Amino acid sequence: MKLSHFDRFWLAEHQRQRDVAQVHPTDLDQPLNAEHSLEQQVLQRAERCAIQRNELTYVQRWHQSRRLLTLVLGVLASLLGIGTTQALLSQAQPISLLFAVGVLVLPNLMMLLLWALFALRRSKPRGITAFGLQLMYWLQRQPEQAALAASWVEHCQRQRLLTPLMAIVTHGFWLVIATFSAATLVLYLSFNDYAFRWATTILEQPQLMQWAQLIGWLPEVLFGVAVPEQGGTTSTADFSAIAGRWLTLCVLTYALLPRMLCLLGAMLVWAYRLTQLGLDLSEPGYYRVSQALQAQQRGAQVVDADAGDAAEQLVFHYARHGEGELIASLDYEADPSWNAAVSYWGVVASYTQKQALLKQLQAQPVAHLTLRVASSLTPDRSSMRYLASLAPYTQALKVVLIDAAGDTYRAQWQQLLQRYEVNYD
Known part of the structure; x- marks a missing residue:
């Protein structure tokens, strides 16, 4: 198995936790490449110890479980997006435009706001990331696998990778929901006839249109599509066609584009921090091993x-x-x-x-x-x-x-x- 840059530092953190618990490193009698830097030697030793303990098999199983869980969550998100749009379009016609925007856009915006308020405050698994990690822990039933899973979380926290990783998982999940929701909406509106209207029970008509103008401001700025207005010379069929396009652009503006931009930003932060991975050799475990390696290369002289x-x-x-x-x-x-x-x-x-x-x-x-x-x-x-x-x-x-x-x-x-x-x- 070929280890990635991330995996090598992950195994180093796992080995560090073992070294802290051990009284003395027992494997340093095997020489390492003295031409490499001290950090590279520590990484090389961690990889060698993992091979000796057959832990690369557990790392491979971790990645297999991660890919399987990603597939399952992707399928779940796509079903949620399709099901939400189908449930909306199955309502009795004419369908309220304000209700449609609320169903297709509001949950996504609310969860985006909650993510901004809480997920960025502490580097701790939350939401869909915490749910996914619990499933991963459940899949890693052997003690060696559980120890590696705990080291994975500790490694991500120490290297400041957990926050962008949680962002990637969260925004990716909601992006799939928004994508399939928008795609299903376009598909149904393209090949079926639906009637829309501005409807309310407790708001007055001027108040309703004020809300509509507020919601439609950003789509109009981005795509030049004004809020559809009912009455006048506009027929019911023309209004429904305009309203369908406006609703689709609202989903694109408020659900799909924000998640896409956030996902792209999180991936850039993740990629940048991967390039900045390093070991703090003053940490317990690393320090003892680095001192032993230096003493070994000096011929064990005090x-x-x-x-x-x-x-x-x-x-x-x-x-x-x-x-x-x-x-x-x-x-x-x-x-x-x-x-x-x-x-x-x-x-x-x-x-x-x-x-x-x-x-x-x-x-x-x-x-x-x-x-x-x-x-x-x-x-x-x-x-x-x-x-x-x-x-x-x-x-x-x-x-x-x-x-x-x-x-x-x-x-x-x-x-x-x-x-x-x-x-x-």
Whole structure:
């Protein structure tokens, strides 16, 4: 099976979630192409792991289910469009033009408005997209397939693909309804004789025509077709013919064209964001693997960046006052079975997360600060600099070294922490 650009990043996200749960990557003893960038190596590793676990079969089944579901929804939408028009034209004649416009156009416009109000606010599956995903989850009954499905959603959310994808599904569904509705209307009006009129029960005639002029303004601007007016020298047959053409253009203007433009815009956004796919190697899982790959390519040598004058300049000053306790994990949490305490801040991996923790401590120093560090990580200068930047905002700093399977750098961490008199376990 040939993987697409999207699939490769999807498998990388799936593998990242596995790496977060694992104590230590177990497959990095197999060499990767060192000529590629670090991101390409992570993608290559994810694809290789998927092949070893036979997950490409599940990816293929996912795409088969997606194509089948697309076909089913397309058939359902076409039946809705045909059935709506048939139900309208089966009404007793003459058919109310205002009622016809409401039946063929109003639901589409209302759903378009709801989509604009809610679907763009949060990147969360809604509407027909949520319904389709639930069916996909139901079709993926094996645990491996369910895990891949969850990774698919997470991947789309991280890469900002979920919003344009939901737009494509929603607008595509309603575009099919509008297309078949308009096509059925043209077909029936071309080969059958129907009578139309302006009819109302509670509105006065001037009010009715005001509504008609309001509805007909945009079709008149786009196609130059005025609102049909009943009476005068216009015969009933001529009025019905003009009214039929006007009704068709209203469906085209208010139902088909907006959905077509929205669908085109969503597809352009989707295509653009596909070209912008990338991996944030500071994320938990990616960071650990990227560090292991770099260490492997360096010949597994420890870059002990505290050697030299720059390291000697680090000074740990501690606060005189502080309240409470705070626990955080540096780069990732190495022990998935560990039960986080109430005072657990979370994982501090990216630059943004590190700055957020630092700002919180600056605003409210703590009495005890505990940092959980995986001993499989290489001790480097940046880590020690970050520890030194946290020290002024706590009375007591403690590092808990978490052992991991495979080679570790526990001794190097202990030596480095002893140099700066930082407590550790």
